[in-house]
Amino acid sequence: MALFFNRKKTTPESKAVVQEVPLTAIVPNRFQPRKVFAKDAIDDLAQTIKEHGLLQPIILREYETGKYEIIAGERRFRAMQSLDFDKAPAIVQTMDDHESASMALIENLQREGLTAIEEARAYTELMKLNELTQDALAQQMGKSQSFVANKLRLLKLSDPAQNAILNHEITERHGRELLHLDDYHQQLMLHRIMAEGLTVKETAAEVQAIINPEPEPEPQPAETSETTETKKPAKKRQTKRKKRAVSNDPRLALNTIKASLKLVKDSGMAVASEEEETETSYRITIEIPKK
Secondary structure (H helix, E strand, C coil): CHHHHCCCCCCCCCCCCEEEEEHHHEECCCCCCCCCCCHHHHHHHHHHHHHHCCCCCEEEEEEECCEEEEEECHHHHHHHHHCCCCEEEEEEECCCHHHHHHHHHHHHHCCCCCCHHHHHHHHHHHHHHHCCCHHHHHHHHCCCHHHHHHHHHHHHCCHHHHHHHHCCCCCHHHHHHHCCCCHHHHHHHHHHHHHHCCCHHHHHHHHHHHHCCCCCCCCCCCCCHHHHHHCCCCCCCCCCCCCCCCCCCHHHHHHHHHHHHHHHHHCCCCCEEEEEECCCCEEEEEECCCC
């Protein structure tokens, strides 16, 4: 990773000495690529730390006197917070802003569990920080240029589609199919994927149907008795049309409405809703502000 740390160091490297640092003096790294931290996973990690202790100290850098920024170990930091620890075992390294940002991005990229959107955003930040091309970044990360390019293309998706990947509501492969559509049709297709549970293959077929719709059949001229007698019977052109299954399950309708509400809320609109279930029906009240 030499290219990421090509600036001259103004201070000697800190020795790997474990210190006890107050949790209240620690802040997350602003370049942390992981944006979604599953509560269940943090709870499981907290239970492990409670039973076995912290097996690996977190890595910090002192950006101001007595104030520390996380380089590696935000999940462990969050788990210790949930356990009400006063201090965290940590190794404090000397880094400038550039090195801190690059190290945080690289450290997290080398771990599992990042979504494709988080990975793509991390690649973008690394290229900006280090003034790298896609090809140079790929070489430094040990990836092919096409691998990096395919990840970066996902950032062309609309915000709701990116958020759906971030929240594990659709897969990266679903997102690749949505790239063929404009933002409006992405919204419609995203709604259907989530409401109907479409597979990647089904999504690809529906996307192609939007891009290349079947032409309407041409109207046939009216036949007279004269033409009927002389005209040879033509073979009927058979066209296969895909019949879309329709379900009468009211729960599907309910989930469809909920998915639509979520898309509207993800767009930033402050929509309020109340749901009520009676013996005979479901009732949803939606309030949309005028401004």
